Amino acid sequence: MLSFTIIVILLVMLVALARAFTGPNVFDRVLAANLFGTKTVLLIAAISYLLGSPDYLDIAVIYALINYISVIGVLRVTEIRRERRQAGAE
Amino acid sequence: MSTLWLWASDACLLIGSFLLLTGALGFLRFPDFYARIHACGVTETLATGFVLLGLLLRSDDAMPQVKLVLILLFVLFSSPTASHALAKAAWNAGVRPRDNSGKRRVSLPHTDP
Numbered sequence: 001m002l003s004f005t006i007i008v009i010l011l012v013m014l015v016a017l018a019r020a021f022t023g024p025n026v027f028d029r030v031l032a033a034n035l036f037g038t039k040t041v042l043l044i045a046a047i048s049y050l051l052g053s054p055d056y057l058d059i060a061v062i063y064a065l066i067n068y069i070s071v072i073g074v075l076r077v078t079e080i081r082r083e084r085r086q087a088g089a090e
Numbered sequence: 091m092s093t094l095w096l097w098a099s100d101a102c103l104l105i106g107s108f109l110l111l112t113g114a115l116g117f118l119r120f121p122d123f124y125a126r127i128h129a130c131g132v133t134e135t136l137a138t139g140f141v142l143l144g145l146l147l148r149s150d151d152a153m154p155q156v157k158l159v160l161i162l163l164f165v166l167f168s169s170p171t172a173s174h175a176l177a178k179a180a181w182n183a184g185v186r187p188r189d190n191s192g193k194r195r196v197s198l199p200h201t202d203p
Binding site: 030045065 | 099100103104106107110111113114115117118123126127130133134138141142144145148149153154157158160161164165168169171172173175176179180182183185
């Protein structure tokens with residue numbers, strides 16, 4: 001059952017990449033990156049249990065933290081770009 | 091590991107995989123951006139919760155269980171916040187909700203540009 005879950009997680013990551021390529025605007029790509037990141041966390045946790053050595057979970061914890069920060073960082077960029085454009089427009 | 095625990099862990103993993111698949115399908119096929127945020131949110135909170143619960147039932151010593159609970163708590167707190175920040179940034183950038191055919195814009199109740 002664990003390997004079935006890993007296959008499903010890889011499939012979902014592929015779907016996220018597909019939507020990242022076809023996504024009309026930049027926020028679809030940020031959403032796909034966010035989905036990809038959380039699924040990587042699940043993948044690391046599931047694989048560490050498949051191999052029977054559950055000490056890889058530290059990597060999963062750190063990856064969850066970094067994934068969250070990267071999403072907020074990218075959104076900050078779009079916000080700053082919009083403010084600068086509005087400041088330039090006035 | 092008695093078979094009851096393994097059976098419960100497999101059931102949780104199965105439910106988690108099913109939610110992952112339905113959420114991913116929604117994320118792929120929804121025409122509207124805000125509907126896609128919802129589909130992605132389903133996979134991030136509920137499916138992650140079930141998969142990590144399945145792994146939790148499968149682990150026997152304490153340290154991995156603590157780490158799994160930490161991951162679960164952090165993801166449950168951070169993914170709604172990330173989705174909210176994403177929706178706010180998209181709204182400020184001018185992305186407006188569309189109807190379910192994805193072409194025309196939905197008329198919003200209050201007068202908003």
